[in-house]
Amino acid sequence: MHKSFDLFFVSSNSHKYQEAKSILDSLGIDLGFLKSNLEEIQSHSLNTIAMAKAKNAYSIFKKPIIIEDDGLFIDSVDGFPGPYSSYVFKTIGNKGILNLLKNNRKAKFVSIITYCDKTILQSFEGKLNGRISKTQKGKGWGYDPIFIPNNSKKTFAELNNKNELSHRYKALRKFSKWYLHK
Ligand code: ITT
Numbered sequence: 001m002h003k004s005f006d007l008f009f010v011s012s013n014s015h016k017y018q019e020a021k022s023i024l025d026s027l028g029i030d031l032g033f034l035k036s037n038l039e040e041i042q043s044h045s046l047n048t049i050a051m052a053k054a055k056n057a058y059s060i061f062k063k064p065i066i067i068e069d070d071g072l073f074i075d076s077v078d079g080f081p082g083p084y085s086s087y088v089f090k091t092i093g094n095k096g097i098l099n100l101l102k103n104n105r106k107a108k109f110v111s112i113i114t115y116c117d118k119t120i121l122q123s124f125e126g127k128l129n130g131r132i133s134k135t136q137k138g139k140g141w142g143y144d145p146i147f148i149p150n151n152s153k154k155t156f157a158e159l160n161n162k163n164e165l166s167h168r169y170k171a172l173r174k175f176s177k178w179y180l181h182k
Helices: 014-026 046-061 085-091 093-100 167-179
Strands: 007-011 031-035 065-074 080-082 106-116 121-132 147-149
Touching: 007 014, 007 046, 014 031, 014 065, 014 167, 046 065, 046 106, 046 121, 065 085, 065 167, 080 085, 085 093, 106 167, 121 167
Parallel strands: 007 031, 007 065
Antiparallel strands: 065 080, 065 106, 106 121, 121 147
16 A cells, blocks of 8 residues: 655755755655656756745646755855756866865755645745865765765765755755644
8 A cells, every 4th residue: 555645855866855955854844756847947046946846746747846956155155056967067067166266165055845735835945054175085876975064074965964964954944834833
């Protein structure tokens, strides 16, 4: 028998779902997965992209959903790749980013989680400051091998507690407080 869920994560990226599921499990929310490659509008605001993505996902599945839009913002290149993080990862990747940077390696990861149902559309933001490593370290997905959170010497890929401090954790913790009391 299939398990029934009250809330679904809509994404093409199963790494994001696995992390979101594990984080929300620990916060008392059971999360299902609807794997789907949602169209993304172009905007320099992650929240504008996330809101449009959430409305689109709800219009397809007609169930309470959350989606997530993330960006890696690197200070020395004016916040690049930011809202273009998915495209930049697929094109120049971690190697390309390491080649771009010289001295200032400060960066931040931002996650926007947007909830949508028949009547509500609401976003929650999580930010994590850090820096870009000089070389790739560890075997994580996406930008995990090059992102070192503040107060750490290890990249996300080398840490075993990423889900207790990540941008995703911070956004989902805000979401869970709201969701469980709505
Ligand atoms: P969706 O279908 O949910 O949009 P996506 O992979 O396109 O999946 P985003 O646009 O939200 O996801 O994220 C942009 C990129 O940022 C993503 O493809 C990853 O390469 C990277 N990224 C986001 N969160 C990450 C994390 O926790 N660790 C490593 N890379 C991450």
